[in-house]
Ligand SMILES: NC(=O)C1=CN([C@@H]2O[C@H](COP(=O)(O)OP(=O)(O)OC[C@H]3O[C@@H](n4cnc5c(N)ncnc54)[C@H](OP(=O)(O)O)[C@@H]3O)[C@@H](O)[C@H]2O)C=CC1
């Protein structure tokens with residue numbers, strides 16, 4: 259059953275968020291994306307029927323401005339996918355206090371503040387569609403830690419914990435789940451040595467690409483009975 263209520267994807271200007279937006283629009287969903295940096299593709303996406311909202315979640319006011327814009331424009335939502343993220347390490351960091359604050363702000367405070375603010379909109383959407391969804395994009399390292407992305411991993415662990423709390427708070431009208439990839443797609447700056455090292459961390463030794471994440475999101479949206487859970491997309495890394 260195609261859901262009629264709009265789905266928000268944060269950080270939808272590129273990579274997984276953009277692939278997910280295009281896949282859902284192709285299936286007839288109404289899709290809203292947030293983007294932070296201006297880009298030429300935004301006009302093209304608007305022409306494809308994707309509503310694009312500029313939002314920077316790096317400050318409390320930025321999050322609250324986004325919330326007010328959605329609340330002023332929509333009376334119901336079918337879901338929100340918290341995909342916006344910065345992957346920064348301690349290696350090239352001059353101020354670890356700022357790094358931890360930045361990671362916590364985008365991966366924990368923004369989803370927390372937005373979920374609380376959108377409860378009524380999501381419940382209204384659930385009335386129309388029979389259910390509503392919150393999906394948190396976490397990370398394999400939320401459970402295992404990371405020696406090079408300590409603040410990032412800790413913040414993703416915070417986001418993973420929000421999955422449990424909001425699943426309990428919003429049931430039964432809103433499902434709340436997470437997706438924890440280990441590797442979906444490399445970045446253009448990743449050299450061969452880094453890529454080979456990363457590929458060898460999993461049993462399947464492949465870079466699955468963003469469609470692996472799109473599949474997981476589709477499963478959760480179609481599920482009628484999953485909440486408070488995490489889909490792990492890690493190629494068997496946990497067994498290496
Ligand atoms: N790629 C991978 O292999 C893996 C990804 N993940 C997780 O999956 C999700 C998707 O990954 P990927 O597609 O690589 O993500 P990206 O690194 O491409 O980031 C997605 C978007 O987040 C936006 N963003 C970053 N900071 C902010 C902010 N302060 N306010 C608003 N928007 C912000 C960026 O917007 P803009 O470009 O407009 O500035 C960017 O387009 C992420 O949550 C990631 O942590 C987890 C494990 C592996």
Ligand SMILES: Nc1nc2c(c(=O)[nH]1)N=C([C@H](O)[C@@H](O)CO)CN2
Pocket residue numbers: 342343344345397439440441442443444445456
């Ligand atoms: N916001 C992002 N988070 C993560 C990214 C990314 O590109 N953006 N990439 C990874 C890596 O794939 C890592 O898992 C292995 O190289 C992790 N998180």
